[in-house]
Amino acid sequence: xxxxxxxxxxxxxxxxxxxxxxxxxxxxxxxxxxxxxxxxxxxxxxxxxxxxxxxxxxxxxxxxxxxxxxxxxxxxxxxxxxxxxxxxxxxxxxxxxxxxxxxxxxxxxxxxxxxxxxxxxxxxxxxxxxxxxxxxxxxxxxxxxxxxxxxxxxxxxxxxxxxxxxxxxxxxxxxxxxxxxxxxxxxxxxxxxxxxxxxxxxxxxxxxxxxxxxxxxxxxxxxxxxxxxxxxxxxxxxxxxxxxxxxxxxxxxxxxxxxxxxxxxxxxxxxxxxxxxxxxxxxxxxxxxxxxxxxxxxxxxxxxxxxxxxxxxxxxxxxxxxxxxxxxxxxxxxxxxxxxxxxxxxxxxxxxxxxxxxxxxxxxxxxxxxxxxxxxxxxxxxxxxxxxxxxxxxxxxxxxxxxxxxxxxxxxxxxxxxxxxxxxxxxxxxxxxxxxx
Amino acid sequence: xxxxxxxxxxxxxxxxxxxxxxxxxxxxxxxxxxxxxxxxxxxxxxxxxxxxxxxxxxxxxxxxxxxxxxxxxxxxxxxxxxxxxxxxxxxxxxxxxxxxxxxxxxxxxxxxxxxxxxxxxxxxxxxxxxxxxxxxxxxxxxxxxxxxxxxxxxxxxxxxxxxxxxxxxxxxxxxxxxxxxxxxxxxxxxxxxxxxxxxxxxxxxxxxxxxxxxxxxxxxxxxxxxxxxxxxxxxxxxxxxxxxxxxxxxxxxxxxxxxxxxxxxxxxxxxxxxxxxxxxxxxxxxxxxxxxxxxxxxxxxxxxxxxxxxxxxxxxxxxxxxxxxxxxxxxxxxxxxxxxxxxxxxxxxxxxxxxxxxxxxxxxxxxxxxxxxxxxxxxxxxxxxxxxxxxxxxxxxxxxxxxxxxxxxxxxxxxxxxxxxxxxxxxxxxxxxxxxx
Numbered sequence: 001x002x003x004x005x006x007x008x009x010x011x012x013x014x015x016x017x018x019x020x021x022x023x024x025x026x027x028x029x030x031x032x033x034x035x036x037x038x039x040x041x042x043x044x045x046x047x048x049x050x051x052x053x054x055x056x057x058x059x060x061x062x063x064x065x066x067x068x069x070x071x072x073x074x075x076x077x078x079x080x081x082x083x084x085x086x087x088x089x090x091x092x093x094x095x096x097x098x099x100x101x102x103x104x105x106x107x108x109x110x111x112x113x114x115x116x117x118x119x120x121x122x123x124x125x126x127x128x129x130x131x132x133x134x135x136x137x138x139x140x141x142x143x144x145x146x147x148x149x150x151x152x153x154x155x156x157x158x159x160x161x162x163x164x165x166x167x168x169x170x171x172x173x174x175x176x177x178x179x180x181x182x183x184x185x186x187x188x189x190x191x192x193x194x195x196x197x198x199x200x201x202x203x204x205x206x207x208x209x210x211x212x213x214x215x216x217x218x219x220x221x222x223x224x225x226x227x228x229x230x231x232x233x234x235x236x237x238x239x240x241x242x243x244x245x246x247x248x249x250x251x252x253x254x255x256x257x258x259x260x261x262x263x264x265x266x267x268x269x270x271x272x273x274x275x276x277x278x279x280x281x282x283x284x285x286x287x288x289x290x291x292x293x294x295x296x297x298x299x300x301x302x303x304x305x306x307x308x309x310x311x312x313x314x315x316x317x318x319x320x321x322x323x324x325x326x327x328x329x330x331x332x333x334x335x336x337x338x339x340x341x342x343x344x345x346x347x348x349x350x351x352x353x354x355x356x357x358x359x360x361x362x363x364x365x366x367x368x369x370x371x372x373x374x375x376x377x378x379x380x381x382x383x384x385x386x387x388x389x390x391x392x393x394x395x396x397x398x399x400x401x402x403x404x405x406x407x408x409x410x411x412x413x414x415x416x417x418x419x420x421x422x423x424x425x426x427x428x429x430x431x432x433x434x435x436x437x
Numbered sequence: 438x439x440x441x442x443x444x445x446x447x448x449x450x451x452x453x454x455x456x457x458x459x460x461x462x463x464x465x466x467x468x469x470x471x472x473x474x475x476x477x478x479x480x481x482x483x484x485x486x487x488x489x490x491x492x493x494x495x496x497x498x499x500x501x502x503x504x505x506x507x508x509x510x511x512x513x514x515x516x517x518x519x520x521x522x523x524x525x526x527x528x529x530x531x532x533x534x535x536x537x538x539x540x541x542x543x544x545x546x547x548x549x550x551x552x553x554x555x556x557x558x559x560x561x562x563x564x565x566x567x568x569x570x571x572x573x574x575x576x577x578x579x580x581x582x583x584x585x586x587x588x589x590x591x592x593x594x595x596x597x598x599x600x601x602x603x604x605x606x607x608x609x610x611x612x613x614x615x616x617x618x619x620x621x622x623x624x625x626x627x628x629x630x631x632x633x634x635x636x637x638x639x640x641x642x643x644x645x646x647x648x649x650x651x652x653x654x655x656x657x658x659x660x661x662x663x664x665x666x667x668x669x670x671x672x673x674x675x676x677x678x679x680x681x682x683x684x685x686x687x688x689x690x691x692x693x694x695x696x697x698x699x700x701x702x703x704x705x706x707x708x709x710x711x712x713x714x715x716x717x718x719x720x721x722x723x724x725x726x727x728x729x730x731x732x733x734x735x736x737x738x739x740x741x742x743x744x745x746x747x748x749x750x751x752x753x754x755x756x757x758x759x760x761x762x763x764x765x766x767x768x769x770x771x772x773x774x775x776x777x778x779x780x781x782x783x784x785x786x787x788x789x790x791x792x793x794x795x796x797x798x799x800x801x802x803x804x805x806x807x808x809x810x811x812x813x814x815x816x817x818x819x820x821x822x823x824x825x826x827x828x829x830x831x832x833x834x835x836x837x838x839x840x841x842x843x844x845x846x847x848x849x850x851x852x853x854x855x856x857x858x859x860x861x862x863x864x865x866x867x868x869x870x871x872x873x874x
Binding site: 023027031034115118121122128131137138139142143145146147148149150151155157213214216217218219220221224226232233234236237240241243244246248249251253255256257260261262263264266268269270271272273275276277280281291292294295296297298299300301302303308309311312313315316319320327335336338339340341342343344345346347348349352353355358360386388399401403409430432433434435437 | 580709
């Protein structure tokens with residue numbers, strides 16, 4: 001069976017574009033084999049050819065003529081990573097009207113011109129993929145539209161702007177002022193020179209509108225939405241929130257009354273119960289909770305932005321797009337190819353399975369017995385990190401609890417076996433692993 | 438365009454089977470419209486026809502002859518929810534060898550007979566869908582195989598057995614003994630009469646092996662895996678763990694060394710850093726963290742078991758299966774149909790948007806001004822829940838922070854507007870929402 005060739009054009013080589021280029025070229029062979037197609041990268045449209053970039057794109061592929069790239073009859077898939085609603089809009093509409101497949105991470109374009117973009121796709125027969133537009137690397141679009149397809153969602157609530165979440169995290173956990181936290185976010189590259197898209201809730205609003213559309217088919221008008229950023233949040237509010245048992249987060253909230261039919265979409269700072277999983281989504285991460293009438297409450301969390309996370313989403317879309325073009329079964333469901341690839345995978349040897357350990361020992365008395373225990377650890381080259389020791393004077397016994405530095409399963413099994421044989425150790429030791437990522 | 442008819446047979450009408458029946462029949466019209474097919478439910482195989490059940494299946498559909506249902510030439514899709522590795526194995530193999538599509542939530546069958554099941558599918562051309570077998574309602578299979586298809590995973594770690602997690606949560610948060618927590622789990626229907634599949638780690642092992650296969654294509658042999666349950670965990674361990682800054686969880690861990698190539702799979706109780714998102718996955722929930730080389734760290738959490746959660750997964754598989762049979766574009770990506778459905782969705786009126794509120798006021802002095810503030814709330818029927826009041830004697834000002842019971846946006850906007858006009862209120866009030874699911 002001969003593999004069809006699919007031409008792919010990349011528009012934009014900013015942060016996300018570079019991430020897509022890097023991973024696409026690195027995984028090209030793998031993707032081609034998995035999807036049964038050949039990729040023909042037709043070109044990469046940039047504003048200026050000469051520019052210092054983190055990736056090396058062959059100069060014959062670089063072009064400043066994005067339109068020609070879109071019009072190239074051999075470009076079947078257009079990946080739009082320019083952003084904004086001017087040039088990007090023109091190119092996306094043009095590609096869709098010509099019946100091409102468009103993959104975009106452009107939330108402003110979708111939010112502000114969603115109906116026009118869809119109409120262009122319908123008119124021309126083009127296909128639209130938008131996983132990268134919301135939730136960064138979290139596959140929220142696929143989860144909403146496919147995995148949880150059996151559900152109607154009365155609540156979608158999420159932390160969808162990593163910059164705001166970083167600032168609130170730093171204000172809350174470390175007591176920084178808004179200005180200091182924003183300045184730090186800027187230094188770390190999480191905030192733009194003009195941070196208003198992020199801190200005034202505009203970016204979050206774009207994403208909330210997309211979530212509302214994906215769940216309910218309707219683009220919420222901004223005039224009917226509460227759109228607030230985090231500028232007005234003071235450390236005092238964060239402190240009071242904590243006293244009341246809450247953590248302050250910037251939320252996007254999409255509600256639907258499943259009986260009355262209405263939906264509401266808003267983005268604003270809110271007090272989240274500290275026990276809620278969203279309260280634990282910190283730093284530049286995103287987290288989105290979906291409540292479906294069949295599944296119940298499901299939460300997805302992960303890196304909300306950045307070149308790599310968004311590239312992961314864009315490449316997931318590319319796999320789906322290529323599959324549609326090729327036809328046939330979905331690659332994810334092709335378990336035979338997976339099993340074939342798995343044939344060469346060996347199991348880990350015991351020495352390769354490494355973690356810190358926790359050990360609890362019941363001792364006859366702790367007087368003078370520690371030396372023997374420490375010697376056993378030393379003999380097998382496992383290092384003790386912390387020790388907590390309790391005496392039980394009434395029974396003449398003691399409890400010794402300790403944690404180790406990372407060691408391997410083989411060495412630790414030997415330590416435990418030796419300890420269990422000591423006559424000062426009264427019960428079989430309790431060994432637990434300490435999870436270290 | 439005429440819609441193809443697809444025959445569906447349901448094998449098993451236990452807890453999950455009843456959930457699938459309930460939601461499948463409720464959403465049948467919706468699913469048919471969305472997927473462009475007609476569903477023909479060929480029958481429901483049960484062990485005994487007469488039995489008290491939570492759902493009402495027409496008696497003409499009930500049959501004790503599961504094999505005949507599988508052999509029915511008009512049954513194109515077989516949903517296997519019998520469980521176990523005896524009858525279910527025979528039926529699944531038979532269906533796959535006959536080229537039918539099989540949807541299963543049977544983790545024991547997949548774990549113990551995975552290669553045989555796949556071989557049968559390959560020999561007969563049958564297709565296999567298994568979202569319901571791991572993670573309950575969390576779409577982990579789709580996320581691994583499709584959404585994050587651009588990634589290689591060096592770490593998958595999760596809480597995959599809801600019963601164990603419930604028991605550990607009750608032991609940890611409420612100080613119950615293992616036996617008392619297990620007894621409670623049994624009373625609540627979370628644990629079977631024989632709980633050993635859950636508390637000895639067998640169920641978690643089945644799921645870990647499936648995750649290992651889905652990520653790396655290899656079924657880990659049990660002989661090479663650490664499989665420990667939670668029986669040996671004592672409240673003392675949970676207490677020590679907390680002192681060390683950890684929460685005790687039962688984990689499934691799949692690691693892959695992306696350079697050396699090996700994988701390891703294990704399930705065991707482990708100390709998880711209390712700040713980790715998995716430490717917050719409590720009760721019968723499941724949570725799974727994936728670390729991919731492109732996306733970084735992503736976590737999915739949600740209901741790990743139960744009729745509805747698993748039904749959500751099974752129906753998601755059914756949508757994918759029908760789509761493959763019908764051919765053409767994926768339903769999740771059909772944004773036009775979505776937009777069409779969204780035309781009738783109204784936006785919520787302001788009175789329908791309800792939440793508790795947080796309000797911070799800077800007051801001239803708090804002496805005698807509270808009465809006026811309370812009156813304003815009363816006039817608009819918003820009830821105050823808690824008040825915290827601070828005096829700043831040096832400036833003669835005070836801060837009043839309060840939370841309300843749930844009120845609507847219109848009423849609260851009126852309260853704030855009135856308060857802002859009081860001459861005792863010195864700065865614009867800070868109003869924040871308190872998120873209540």
